[in-house]
Amino acid sequence: MSELHLKDALDTLKTTGVRITPQRHAILEYLIESMTHPTADEIYKALEGKFPNMSVATVYNNLRVFREAGLVKELTYGDAASRFDFVTNDHYHMICQGCGKIVDFHYPGLNEVEQFASHVTGFKVHSHRLEVYGTCQECLESAGKQVL
Amino acid sequence: MSELHLKDALDTLKTTGVRITPQRHAILEYLIESMTHPTADEIYKALEGKFPNMSVATVYNNLRVFREAGLVKELTYGDAASRFDFVTNDHYHMICQGCGKIVDFHYPGLNEVEQFASHVTGFKVHSHRLEVYGTCQECLESAGKQVL
DNA sequence: GAATATATTAGAATGATTATAAATCAATAT
DNA sequence: ATATTGATTTATAATCATTCTAATATATTC
Numbered sequence: 001m002s003e004l005h006l007k008d009a010l011d012t013l014k015t016t017g018v019r020i021t022p023q024r025h026a027i028l029e030y031l032i033e034s035m036t037h038p039t040a041d042e043i044y045k046a047l048e049g050k051f052p053n054m055s056v057a058t059v060y061n062n063l064r065v066f067r068e069a070g071l072v073k074e075l076t077y078g079d080a081a082s083r084f085d086f087v088t089n090d091h092y093h094m095i096c097q098g099c100g101k102i103v104d105f106h107y108p109g110l111n112e113v114e115q116f117a118s119h120v121t122g123f124k125v126h127s128h129r130l131e132v133y134g135t136c137q138e139c140l141e142s143a144g145k146q147v148l
Numbered sequence: 149m150s151e152l153h154l155k156d157a158l159d160t161l162k163t164t165g166v167r168i169t170p171q172r173h174a175i176l177e178y179l180i181e182s183m184t185h186p187t188a189d190e191i192y193k194a195l196e197g198k199f200p201n202m203s204v205a206t207v208y209n210n211l212r213v214f215r216e217a218g219l220v221k222e223l224t225y226g227d228a229a230s231r232f233d234f235v236t237n238d239h240y241h242m243i244c245q246g247c248g249k250i251v252d253f254h255y256p257g258l259n260e261v262e263q264f265a266s267h268v269t270g271f272k273v274h275s276h277r278l279e280v281y282g283t284c285q286e287c288l289e290s291a292g293k294q295v296l
Numbered sequence: 297g298a299a300t301a302t303a304t305t306a307g308a309a310t311g312a313t314t315a316t317a318a319a320t321c322a323a324t325a326t
Numbered sequence: 327a328t329a330t331t332g333a334t335t336t337a338t339a340a341t342c343a344t345t346c347t348a349a350t351a352t353a354t355t356c
Contacts, residue, residue, distance in 0.1 A: 019322080021334065040312080055336045060313065062334095077224050081312060092261075094269045105268045107261060113240075114280055120253045121242045123282035130278045132262055134271035167353075169303065188343080203305045208344065210303095229343060 005032050005086065009071050016069050024062050026050055031072065031086045037093075037102045039081040075102075075131075092130045098139030105132075153180050153234065157219050164217050172210050174198055179220065179234045185241075185250045187229040223250075223279075240278045246287030253280075 009028050013020055026047050031038070038046070044059045063084055066072040075083045075093065083102065085093075094103045110128060118125040157176050161168055174195050179186070186194070192207045211232055214220040223231045223241065231250065233241075242251045258276060266273040 019333070021321085023335075053336070055338090056312095057314080057337080058335055092265070094265050094271050094273075096271065097274065103269045103271070105265050107264060110258070110261075110278070113255060113258075113278065116255060117240070117242050117253050117280045118282065121251045121282075122285050123242050123244065123251070123280075124288055125280055125282040126245065127282075128278065128280040130258070130261065130276065132265045132271075132273055132276040134266065134269075134273040134275075137270050140272055167302070169352085171304075201305070203307090204343095205306080205345080206304055 005088065009066075009086075012069055012071060018065060018069060023047075023051060023054055023058055024065070027059060027062050028066065028071070028086075031066075031084060035104075037075065037083040037085050039083055041081060043084070092132065094132045094134060096136040096139055097133055098135050101136055103136070153236065157234075160217055160219060166213060166217060171195075171199060171202055171206050172213070175207060175210050176214065176219070176234075179214075179232060183252075185223065185231040185233050187231055189229060191232070240280065242280045242282060244284040244287055245281055246283050246290075249284055251284070 006029060009032070010020060010025070013024070018024075027043055030043055030046055034046075036042075040056065040059045040063060043063075044054070044056050047054060047059075063072060063074070066084075067074055071087055073085045073087055075085055077083075080100070089106075090109045091104045091106045094105055095101070096103075110130065114125045114128055117123070154177060157180070158168060158173075161172070166172075175191055178191055178194055182194075184190075188204065188207045188211060191211075192202070192204050195202060195207075211220060211222070214232075215222055219235055221233045221235055223233055225231075228248070237254075238257045239252045239254045242253055243249070244251075258278065262273045262276055265271070
């Protein structure tokens with residue numbers, strides 16, 4: 001399954017005329033395999049073994065290339081670093097405000113909201129972003145302990 | 149109407165035990181009056197006349213105070229500075245990817261999504277954030293001209 | 297009014313991201 | 327094969343939003 005995603009992604013790059021370098025291959029692969037929506041720095045550190053000379057700038061550069069090719073979405077936060085999400089089908093993010101964990105959940109796209117918003121504002125709509133914030137089980141439990 | 153909002157906000161602060169300083173009053177007032185969802189720096193610059201000695205840190209500090217009191221929401225973006233939104237009733241944001249403009253639109257809260265997400269992930273849900281991205285009329289028109 | 301707590305200020309520090317310039321690599325034409 | 331050209335990577339410096347720190351000022355309590 002993730003092999004298919006990788007293959008599709010590489011095809012997309014090829015048809016877009018983006019050269020597939022070893023670094024790009026590795027970054028994509030890591031993005032697809034990891035379920036953690038990593039930051040640029042996490043990707044950088046994870047690939048240190050394979051590419052001891054790789055620069056952080058390369059990670060950022062290529063994440064931008066992937067974003068422009070529509071392969072990757074950037075999830076931005078105020079305080080902390082952006083996280084990068086390989087684009088698959090309709091899913092949204094549940095974010096734990098205790099530990100920062102991000103969990104995907106599938107939900108049908110909110111097309112009616114897009115249409116409504118477009119109608120009211122006169123904008124041409126491209127996309128939308130929905131995130132739900134809460135506290136995960138682990139954090140709920142450790143918070144319970146704290147109170148004692 | 150905005151006077152009521154200001155009064156409510158000041159009441160909230162008073163009951164929360166937050167001291168109302170001239171700077172805090174001015175920042176709140178500006179947030180409520182301005183429809184532009186300003187950045188911290190915009191607020192800082194806007195109040196330079198009234199408070200020539202005010203520090204940017206004061207703006208940030210107090211925006212955090214307001215956020216913790218539930219009066220203000222922070223809208224974060226990857227590249228650019230956070231924007232701050234005075235909390236009123238159910239509304240979401242339409243964001244122009246051409247010029248960065250933010251337009252509010254009212255829409256009933258997506259409670260069923262929150263419930264669904266909570267059920268699926270086991271998180272305790274606090275809130276959610278929805279943004280719709282698109283292109284505003286002005287940018288659509290100027291893009292049309294560009295093509296010629 | 298003195299003592300104490302809270303806010304503000306000014307400026308330094310942090311940390312994510314981007315820009316720059318040099319070095320390396322890939323592709324194509326010679 | 328080799329030279330040429332353009333794209334990619336690297337290393338490092340620069341930028342910019344935000345936070346931290348220490349000193350000063352302001353408000354509150356006794």
